[in-house]
Each structure stands twice: as C-alpha cells, then as structure tokens.
C-alpha cells in the first residue's frame with residue numbers, strides 16, 4: 029500500500045465533513061473519487077496532503093504512520109521534520125494550477141527539486157526537460173506561466189509535481205478551471221501516466237474519463253464513501269440508491 | 281544676494297535633506313517588514329503592541345512626533361538633549377515611515393493567493409523558503425506603486441525637520457527669504473523637491489519595469 033487512510037474524521041467548526049472514511053491505494057492503482065458538491069472530496073485530498081489536519085484516524089504512507097489517533101482519542105501527527113519526509117511521497121495538482129508566476133516554466137520544475145530535495149542542478153534540469161517533452165510543452169521552458177493557456181499551465185503543474193518523483197499523485201478536479209476545449213489535453217496526459225502505472229487519486233466530474241482511466245471508483249456523499257469498486261460496476265450497475273441518483277444526472 | 285549665492289548657501293541644506301531621506305529609507309524599508317511580520321505574530325501581546333504603535337503613528341502628525349522624540353526625553357526624564365537633535369529626527373522619521381511601509385507590506389502579503397502557500401507547502405518548501413522565494417518577490421512587485429507614493433511623500437516630508445530647527449533645505453530657504461525679503465529661495469526649494477521626486481519616479485519606474493517580465 030502506498031497510502032492508507034483509516035477512520036478519517038474531520039470537522040469544520042462542528043460540521044462533520046469526513047465521517048470515518050477508510051480507503052487505501054496500491055502501487056500502480058488509479059482511483060477516481062466522484063460525488064456531489066460539498067461531499068468532502070477536496071477535504072479528503074487536503075487531509076491526505078496535510079493541508080488540513082484530521083481530527084481522528086490514521087494516515088499512512090508506505091506503511092509508515094504520519095498521523096494516528098492517540099489514547100485520548102485525538103489525532104496526533106509526527107514531528108514537522110518527519111512530515112517533510114512524508115511530503116516527498118506525494119504530489120498534488122490543484123484545480124487552479126498554482127504555478128509560481130515569477131518563475132519560468134523550467135524554474136517552476138527545478139526549484140523545489142534543487143532547494144528542497146537538494147538534487148543537483150543538472151539532474152533536476154534533465155528530469156524537467158524530459159517531463160516537459162512528455163507533456164508536449166518543452167518549447168515553453170523559458171516562458172512564464174501567464175504566457176500559457178490554462179491547459180498548458182495545468183500540464184506544467186503536473187510536470188512540477190512529477191519532478192519531485194512522488195510515489196503517488198493527487199488531482200483535485202484538474203480540468204474544472206479549464207475551457208471545455210482544453211480539458212482533453214490534460215486528461216490525455218493523465219491517461220498516459222495511468223498507462224505508465226503511475227499511482228494516482230483523481231477527484232473529478234469527468235465521468236467518461238473516470239470510467240475509462242481508473243481501476244477503481246469511489247463515490248462519496250455527505251462525508252462518507254457510499255460505494256466503491258470497478259468503474260464498470262459502479263457506473264453501469266450501481267448498488268446504492270444515492271449513487272444511482274447522482275449518476276442519473278450525468279446520463280445524457 | 282545673487283541666485284548663485286543662494287544656491288551655494290542652500291546646497292548644504294540639500295545634502296542634509298538627502299541625508300534624512302536616505303537614512304529614513306535605509307531604516308524604514310526593512311523595519312517595516314519586521315513590523316508587518318510582528319503584526320501577524322502568534323502572540324496577542326505582540327500583535328497588540330504593534331497595532332497600537334501603527335495607529336498612533338498614523339493617527340498623529342509627523343511634526344508632533346518629531347517634537348515628542350526631541351523634547352520627550354527632557355520633559356519625561358530630565359535628560360540633557362544636546363546632540364540629540366539629529367538622532368531624534370532620524371528616529372522619528374524611521375519609526376513613522378516603518379509603520380506606513382508595514383501596512384503596505386501587510387496588504388501585499390495578504391493579497392497573495394493562498395494557493396501559492398499551499399503549492400509551496402506540498403512541494404516541501406520550509407516556511408522561510410516559502411516566504412523568501414515564493415511570496416516576497418510577488419509581494420514586492422505588487423506593492424511597488426504604493427511604495428513609490430510613500431517615497432514621494434517622504435521627499436516632501438523631509439521639510440518637517442525644520443520644526444526642530446534642523447538646517448535642511450527648507451529651513452535655510454525660510455531664513456534667506458526672511459533676511460533678503462525675497463521669494464526666490466522658496467522657488468529654488470520648490471524646484472529642488474520637484475527634481476528630487478522626478479528622480480524618485482524615474483528610478484522606481486525602472487525597478488517596476490525590471491519586474492515586468494511576469495504577471
């Protein structure tokens with residue numbers, strides 16, 4: 029298991045957003061998370077990436093616990109220093125890209141590997157250029173984010189996350205901020221990564237994409253996992269009433 | 281008295297004006313950042329003290345603050361204040377401008393989208409790295425116009441040092457104008473401030489342009 033989240037609980041001032049969520053991700057798996065707005069999908073990813081702290085439960089990467097519930101029933105994290113080690117296991121691609129506007133595309137990709145992971149400049153450059161080629165944007169290496177289309181910026185953001193050589197990559201609605209005609213180029217890149225057996229968790233509203241690319245689909249509603257399984261089962265033969273209702277909206 | 285003589289007499293005051301100007305910037309630009317960061321401190325007491333300092337400085341005339349810094353030690357503690365004139369002027373200006381710069385910095389820092397912090401955090405940057413490498417450069421670009429305005433105000437505010445009878449260009453202009461019953465010294469002082477600000481704008485525009493490569 030690359031990631032295990034067990035009995036995760038998260039509240040926002042009294043509002044229970046994650047209610048005892050448990051799931052794991054194996055190496056090479058592509059997991060899609062779908063569900064209505066406000067069901068807690070982003071919160072789950074933000075907890076997995078330590079952008080939010082959980083109230084209870086356990087988060088494990090590579091079999092090592094980053095957080096667990098202590099004897100007092102409260103979630104307890106490892107030290108800040110150890111957390112930085114855990115951060116090297118994953119990458120996160122945001123809906124809004126969040127590229128660094130003052131850095132060139134190339135610098136966006138090499139700065140953290142050099143400054144955070146202390147890799148050599150040459151190695152970081154090689155990795156970065158390989159990734160940009162793979163994303164089809166190597167000609168933009170010296171450009172700045174504002175000079176790129178949304179689709180190109182999101183591909184840079186994916187490359188920036190991959191440049192850290194993570195074990196697992198999280199996506200939070202990677203195409204939601206894009207014009208419809210630009211979503212294809214980003215989905216294609218994610219699909220390509222899936223074929224290369226990159227471990228990924230993708231929160232998405234693109235049902236066709238989720239069905240085509242993922243090994244497993246998780247349907248969330250109201251802070252719980254309502255149903256999960258093989259995409260063909262979940263999409264074509266949902267067992268739960270809530271899943272049926274949610275999917276019927278997309279069935280046109 | 282010829283214009284040339286006036287110019288020569290006033291040139292020493294011009295140097296003194298520049299002195300106040302540069303020392304104030306040298307002290308207030310970095311101190312403002314410290315103040316801005318303290319304003320965001322975890323500790324309520326620190327935030328409180330800094331908040332009071334900022335509102336007192338912004339809520340009272342700089343002229344009054346200069347008088348307080350100069351005469352305060354004498355009236356409060358009975359200290360000898362000979363030789364304290366110039367330090368009092370610099371302390372007054374630096375603390376005044378640091379408060380204004382701090383508010384500009386704070387606004388700039390708060391205008392950076394939270395996504396920039398989150399992206400940096402997920403990539404593993406430390407807090408210091410995030411601030412120095414990701415946040416600060418973007419803040420500087422955004423606040424440049426506001427900083428320029430403040431510096432232009434500072435050029436004009438240096439004339440307030442005349443309150444403490446410091447011989448900067450405006451004080452000298454007043455004295456010559458009185459003794460020669462001529463308006464010319466004020467014209468010269470006016471041109472001096474105008475040219476100084478023209479230079480400020482020129483330099484600041486260049487700096488702004490150098491950051492134009494991104495949006």
Ligand SMILES: Nc1ncnc2c1ncn2[C@@H]1O[C@H](COP(=O)(O)OP(=O)(O)OP(=O)(O)O)[C@@H](O)[C@H]1O
Pocket residue numbers: 040041045063064065066067068069070071072
């Ligand atoms: N920082 C926060 N403070 C308070 N409430 C929050 C916060 N973040 C999320 N919430 C609440 O938690 C619930 C779940 O939000 P979340 O963003 O995880 O949903 P989501 O499934 O990602 O929805 P969407 O599909 O719209 O992105 C919502 O009710 C939301 O209002």
Ligand SMILES: [Mg+2]
Pocket residue numbers: 069070071200
């Ligand atoms: Mg969301």
